[in-house]
Amino acid sequence: xxxxxPFNQGQPQFVPLSTYRRYSEADMLDRSRAYYEDMxxxxxxxxxSGQPVPREIIENCLLTASTAPxxxxxxPWHFVVVSDPAxxxxxxxxxxxxxxxxxxxxxxxxxxxxxxxxxxxxxxxxLETAPYLIAIFGQKKTVLDDGSELKNYYVPESVSIxxxxxxxxxxxxxxxxxxxxxxPMNFLNQLLDRPAHEKxxxxxxxxxxxxxxxxxNIGKKSLAExxxxx
Numbered sequence: 666x667x668x669x670x671p672f673n674q675g676q677p678q679f680v681p682l683s684t685y686r687r688y689s690e691a692d693m694l695d696r697s698r699a700y701y702e703d704m705x706x707x708x709x710x711x712x713x714s715g716q717p718v719p720r721e722i723i724e725n726c727l728l729t730a731s732t733a734p735x736x737x738x739x740x741p742w743h744f745v746v747v748s749d750p751a752x753x754x755x756x757x758x759x760x761x762x763x764x765x766x767x768x769x770x771x772x773x774x775x776x777x778x779x780x781x782x783x784x785x786x787x788x789x790x791x792l793e794t795a796p797y798l799i800a801i802f803g804q805k806k807t808v809l810d811d812g813s814e815l816k817n818y819y820v821p822e823s824v825s826i827x828x829x830x831x832x833x834x835x836x837x838x839x840x841x842x843x844x845x846x847x848x849p850m851n852f853l854n855q856l857l858d859r860p861a862h863e864k865x866x867x868x869x870x871x872x873x874x875x876x877x878x879x880x881x882n883i884g885k886k887s888l889a890e891x892x893x894x895x
Contacts, residue, residue: 707836709843711785712875713795720748722838723797723871730831736819741804742827745857748797752856756800757792759852760845760868764789767848783881791843795872800853801828802863824866835871843870 688696727744735741747753764787768777792798803824807815817823828844835842850865859865 704833704836707832708841708880710841710874710878710880711791711843712878713791713841713843713870714873714875715794715796716873718796718840718872722840723799726831726834726838726840727799729834730827733823733827733830735823735827736817739807739815739817740823740827741807741817741820742824743802743804743859743863744831745800745802745853745859746797747800747857750793753793753798755856756798756853756868757789759856760792760847761787761789763847763849763852782883789845791870792845792868794875795843795870797871799831799869799871800857800859800865801831801867801869802853802859802865805862805864820864821866828867828869831869840871841874844868845870 723746727746730742730744731740747756768787772780801824803820804817805820806817809815832842832844845868846866847868850868853859853865853868854861854863
């Protein structure tokens with residue numbers, strides 16, 4: 666599908682900043698703490714319920730992802746939302762074939778040891794159980810309506826930021842996710858009819874947790890381990 670860029674090319678054009686909202690420092694502190702506490706509840710799950718999720722919720726979360734910054738504002742991403750059971754089954758088959766090859770032949774023992782505490786294996790039933798799969802593609806170029814092409818910049822970085830926005834939005838809405846990354850993922854281009862200049866980065870599994878859902882008993886690094894103040 667071809668695109669129109671959401672800005673004029675050529676000379677820069679600017680408008681007054683009208684969307685920024687200033688808070689008191691006390692409110693900022695409260696908001697930062699509240700957001701951290703909410704995000705701290707987020708867990709990656711592998712046991713999903715098949716309960717349907719209203720499509721509008723997914724649409725709103727995708728719109729949130731679309732607000733992410735990107736290189737030259739080219740927004741080099743495309744999200745394919747899959748809910749069709751037959752297509753989810755084909756995606757599962759493709760993913761499990763790659764995962765089986767990974768676990769049996771490609772993964773070094775060190776990698777298998779690192780994954781062991783998470784209890785993962787080549788079997789991916791959640792790809793059929795969850796109501797939605799969102800395949801996230803990065804676009805090496807943008808094809809305009811007149812057939813001309815523009816190179817996109819900082820594609821992995823831009824897609825990563827948008828994916829973070831999306832995961833946060835889905836959690837905020839009350840949904841659970843799993844970032845699934847079978848490698849390679851080019852089977853998704855064929856199944857989802859995406860062009861060769863798009864690269865699949867992540868297959869995001871979205872839905873409600875299953876009843877009695879279990880998650881690994883793991884923690885996160887402390888602030889001192891992840892950040893330095895100079």
